[in-house]
Amino acid sequence: MNDLRWIHVTGPHGDGVVCEQGAHVADWTPAEHAPVLFLSGASRMEPGSPIRGGVPVIFPWFGEDPEDRGRPAHGFARRLPWDVVETAEGPDGVRVSLQLADDEETRRMWPHRFALRLEAVFGAALEMSLRVENRDDAPLRFEEALHTYLAVGDVREAKLRGLEGTTYVDKLDGFARRTSGDEPLVFDREIDRVYLGTDATCRVDDPVLGRTLTVAKEGSRSTVVWNPWIDKAARLDDLDDDDWMAMLCVESGNVADDAITLAPGESHVIRVTITAA
Numbered sequence: 001m002n003d004l005r006w007i008h009v010t011g012p013h014g015d016g017v018v019c020e021q022g023a024h025v026a027d028w029t030p031a032e033h034a035p036v037l038f039l040s041g042a043s044r045m046e047p048g049s050p051i052r053g054g055v056p057v058i059f060p061w062f063g064e065d066p067e068d069r070g071r072p073a074h075g076f077a078r079r080l081p082w083d084v085v086e087t088a089e090g091p092d093g094v095r096v097s098l099q100l101a102d103d104e105e106t107r108r109m110w111p112h113r114f115a116l117r118l119e120a121v122f123g124a125a126l127e128m129s130l131r132v133e134n135r136d137d138a139p140l141r142f143e144e145a146l147h148t149y150l151a152v153g154d155v156r157e158a159k160l161r162g163l164e165g166t167t168y169v170d171k172l173d174g175f176a177r178r179t180s181g182d183e184p185l186v187f188d189r190e191i192d193r194v195y196l197g198t199d200a201t202c203r204v205d206d207p208v209l210g211r212t213l214t215v216a217k218e219g220s221r222s223t224v225v226w227n228p229w230i231d232k233a234a235r236l237d238d239l240d241d242d243d244w245m246a247m248l249c250v251e252s253g254n255v256a257d258d259a260i261t262l263a264p265g266e267s268h269v270i271r272v273t274i275t276a277a
């Protein structure tokens, strides 16, 4: 049976799970806390299908195929098997490293040579890094994101701080560009926004679970905030109808205006640190 392969990590400060497909962090449960990442119970768990929840690795484009050629939404990296490079106990927790390099299949979809490396440290914090290397002899332009699904008690009671006064693209209103107000973000409808030019740390206050989740980042200028709300959740067959209440995507990447261009041989790293308190 051609099943997905999983790496289970346990440590004194927290446990985690990574799927080799997509180097997909599927769970992080710090000691003394409930799981910090949302994972859909209805997710397809089969080779080639994106996992709904956790931290999908989005590369080399964000959203629909930019050339409208029918290539997979959010790129191909999350659908392919990565190679496990290392699993090692360290001072901050257990580190798992995986890599993906171009091959005939990726070059048919995207004619470039590259290498990706995803590292995740599962401890009192979840530390993730995504390194992109240009192995081509021409410049490499790409979008990327660590598409984090946070677990919340009830999104209607949550507040997101850190994106006040920030320009965003509203994907629900013809990609119109707006600037957010001075108040924390609250959730009473579907939201799908790409905040641009921001390296801000985001904090999600969750009064239902009695915690604040912090998403700090380096090397990322875009933050995407998404909740499907009732109607879109009902249309997604890999999400249970009420799951919209239990999740909030706070994604760290480089999208649209913030896309990255690397010279031959150059590399770029995004780092994301998630904590619960």
Ligand code: TA6
Pocket (backbone or CB within 6 Å): 050, 063, 073, 074, 147, 171, 192, 224, 225, 226, 249, 251
């Ligand atoms: O993160 C925002 C978004 O681009 C939404 O528009 C929604 O499509 C979400 O990603 C999930 O995309 P997926 O391809 O995983 O269903």
